[in-house]
Amino acid sequence: LIANGFSISANGAQGINPIQPVITEASGDGGGGGGGGGVVLLNVGSYTGSLNVESNGANGSNAGFQNQCPGPGGGGGGGVIWYSGTLPGSVTVTVTGGANGIIKNAPAHNPPCEGLPNGATSGTNGIVQTGFLAPEGTVYNCGGLLPASTVKEWNGKRVSDGVELNWKLEQTDALEIVSLEKRNVRGWFKKMKEYQSPVDGAFQYLDASNEFPATYRLMMQDKTGRKQYSSQLFFERQKSKRLNVYPNPVADELRIELPVSTDGKTSVSVFDYTGKQVMRKEIMINRNQYTTIQLGQLTAGTYTVQLFWKDELYIGKIVKQ
Numbered sequence: 001l002i003a004n005g006f007s008i009s010a011n012g013a014q015g016i017n018p019i020q021p022v023i024t025e026a027s028g029d030g031g032g033g034g035g036g037g038g039v040v041l042l043n044v045g046s047y048t049g050s051l052n053v054e055s056n057g058a059n060g061s062n063a064g065f066q067n068q069c070p071g072p073g074g075g076g077g078g079g080v081i082w083y084s085g086t087l088p089g090s091v092t093v094t095v096t097g098g099a100n101g102i103i104k105n106a107p108a109h110n111p112p113c114e115g116l117p118n119g120a121t122s123g124t125n126g127i128v129q130t131g132f133l134a135p136e137g138t139v140y141n142c143g144g145l146l147p148a149s150t151v152k153e154w155n156g157k158r159v160s161d162g163v164e165l166n167w168k169l170e171q172t173d174a175l176e177i178v179s180l181e182k183r184n185v186r187g188w189f190k191k192m193k194e195y196q197s198p199v200d201g202a203f204q205y206l207d208a209s210n211e212f213p214a215t216y217r218l219m220m221q222d223k224t225g226r227k228q229y230s231s232q233l234f235f236e237r238q239k240s241k242r243l244n245v246y247p248n249p250v251a252d253e254l255r256i257e258l259p260v261s262t263d264g265k266t267s268v269s270v271f272d273y274t275g276k277q278v279m280r281k282e283i284m285i286n287r288n289q290y291t292t293i294q295l296g297q298l299t300a301g302t303y304t305v306q307l308f309w310k311d312e313l314y315i316g317k318i319v320k321q
Helices: none
Strands: 007-009 039-042 051-054 080-083 091-094 127-129 151-159 162-169 175-184 190-196 201-207 214-222 227-229 233-235 253-257 264-271 277-285 290-294 301-309 312-320
Touching: 151 214, 151 233, 162 175, 162 214, 175 201, 190 201, 253 301, 264 290, 277 290
Parallel strands: 007 051, 039 080, 051 091, 080 127
Antiparallel strands: 151 162, 162 201, 175 190, 175 214, 214 227, 214 233, 253 290, 264 277, 264 301, 301 312
C-alpha cells in the first residue's frame, strides 16, 4: 500500500438539521445520536509512506433553545480496524468513541440543565486487532457483481485435492462465453476454463494446483461482446489457528495451551484494543502442555494473545477483569 500521506476513513457521521444555524445541533427536541465507526480491513503485505486509518464514532448532537431539559444525543461507538501482519510506525490508527452532546447554553431561557449531558453518554472506543486473514471461499470484494437473474450461486471450498468451485447459472440465453479465471498473489487473472454457449444449470471445477494465495472470479460475455465479472473468492495459504486460553475472563494468571510438536523457542505476545503490544514473554515448547503468563499489571479490558509456531499463527481473545 503506497499511502502518500493520505487517510483511510470509516468514521461515523452526525445527523444534520439544515434549518439550524449549527446544522449538527437540535433545537427544542432531543438531539440525534452520533453514528458509529465502521470497519477497515487491511490485508497488506507492506506499507510505503505515512498513513492514518480512522474508524471513530461521531459526536452526539447538542440540544436546547427552550426552558425544559431535552435529551442530547449520545456519542457513536468506535469501530474496528483489523490488519494482517504488523503495522509499521508510519501507520497510525484511531477508533475513538464520539463525545456525548449537552444541553446548549440558551441565554433567553436558562434552564437548570444548561451544559449538562442529561443522561447522554459518550461512545465507547472500538477495537484495533491483528491476525486478519481474508475469509476463504466467500465474497472478497463487492465490485462488478453479475446479474442476480444469471448467477444464482457462486462459492468455493478447500478440499483435500485443492479448491472446489461451484456456481449455478440461470437465464443464459444472452450469454456467449463464461470463463473461470484465477489470479495468484502477483499477476493478472488468467483463464482456467471456458464454457462456450453455456446452458442453465450447476457447474463445478476442481483446481488441484494447490497454489496459494489464490483469487477466483467468473467472466461472462454476452452476445454483444459486453463483459461482466463476478465477485472474487479468496483462498489463503495459511490459516490462523485458535489459541486455547483460560480462565476467560482472567484476573491475574492466564494459562495457555501450547501447540505441541517438537522442542523449540518462541514467544507469547499480548496486544491491547489499539493493537499496541503490551506484553511479550519468551517460552520453550518442550512437550509441556501449557505455559502461564501474569496479567495482574494490565488494566481491565479486551486483549489479543498471539503465538507463532512453525510458521503458523495462533490467536486467542481474553477479557481482563
